[in-house]
Amino acid sequence: MNTWQMYYPRRNGFPSNTNFFAHYLSMYLCAMLRDDIICALSTPQGVGALAIVRVSGANSGAILPPYFNSKRAQKLGLESHRAYFGDYSIGGEHIDEVLITFFEEGKSFTGEESFEISCHGSPYIVARIMESLLESGARLADPGEYTMRAFMNGRMDLAQAEAVADLINAENKIMHDVALRQLKGGFSNEIKVFREDLVHFASMIELELDFSEEDVEFASRKDLLDMLHSLKIKVSALIESFKHGNALKNGIATAILGAPNAGKSTLLNTLLGEDRAIVSSIAGTTRDTVEDTFNFGGLTYRLIDTAGIRETEDYVEKIGIQKAFEQAEKADVIFYLIDATAPEQDLEERIAHLEQSAPQAELFLCINKSDQADTYTILQRLEGSRRQIFKIAAKTKDGLDELLAALKAATAWTSHSASQTIVTNARHADALRRTALALDKSIEAVKLSIPGDLLAQDLRSALDGLGEITGTISTDDLLTNIFSKFCIGK
């Protein structure tokens, strides 16, 4: 009996209205066990050339026979990793010509029996197909439920599952590379190796506790200390990489600052290639920060236009200026624009102040409107500065290629990121920080020859921190929190 034939009789037993309650109860229990059948549209809503509806769950293929008419499937049954072309009809009404790709249990993304229906991308067709699936006992998948099932069924660990969302959301090459590496298990393997070292020593220490009366030492304290030190260095490097990882994920924060009328909004608009911010010759035009992403050289930058900095009694403008300073303090890069036609009297003090309040940022001094005024005197005034100076004209695009080349060079660290592990996830960074703390405590405990039971506790905390990353240790709340951020259908 082939798969198709096997399913057919089972379909006849699907619930009628009379046993609806029993069916509902069983669906609820199945949901609790996470092995009921789920379905969702995995492509964007709306009109498109094609749409893909995904179905997963034990015996999910049993749903198909009444709707899907494919000669090959009927003759040979459904085989894993094969696509079947045929008609999709509901109660005799022809809905569409579709292609169904079938995956058997253990060989699919979720690990469960599943199939994908590729139909024409008409909202009506999709709605009818979804309706038929729901009527057959499937339920609408929760956000991220396919990936959650893949995790639950051991198809991937938690860090890999999170990489699926990162891969979908990657807006540039580097984020794509980092997510793909994480999805393929690169990061998880690194964490696994860390854990293996720790597990070895932790179990030796626990064993010593069993023989506490005999005063034996199974774990050499010197080797343990060496391992803890080397692990701490590796964990710290990963924590450090999060600084870059965060910038990669959310865009490299690039703030445009300067006096009113310097041409900040013009620069923003020119770089974005659209009229994003209001430009006018009236000083104080921009009041609030204006932000947009800008992709350049395979990276994403968050360009932030700010209110011009000046002494003012205007209440709203003051708030805007305060916000400009706040952006500077958080920025990775600052373009400080100087109006070549009207440089500020206290330019040097302003730059010094900025350097002090935003020491983390790469500061570029940009003399704007160089098409309209001579820049010689300003260049002389800035002679002593350690900063890179650019002569630009935001309006005519003069000098912008040089500015962008310098921006790329200043963020050169990103080019190494693809080949080394970089933490891009705040949850991972947090777990690593806790691991580092536990490692410090363990190092301290070994140095002070603190009793084995306390040392074992610190080692266990370090193990827990690492285990949370890959999901060896997880709670329902944590999983719900992670997967609820996914889109439906993934």
Ligand SMILES: Nc1nc2c(ncn2[C@@H]2O[C@H](COP(=O)(O)OP(=O)(O)OP(=O)(O)O)[C@@H](O)[C@H]2O)c(=O)[nH]1
């Ligand atoms: N000639 C010339 N004019 C420019 C250039 N950049 C900006 N301007 C003009 O300078 C004026 C002010 O430009 P904005 O971009 O609004 O200046 P801003 O720094 O955003 O000003 P605030 O929002 O008031 O702080 C506008 O009239 C622009 O057209 C440039 O490179 N060359």
Ligand SMILES: [Mg+2]
């Ligand atoms: Mg402006």
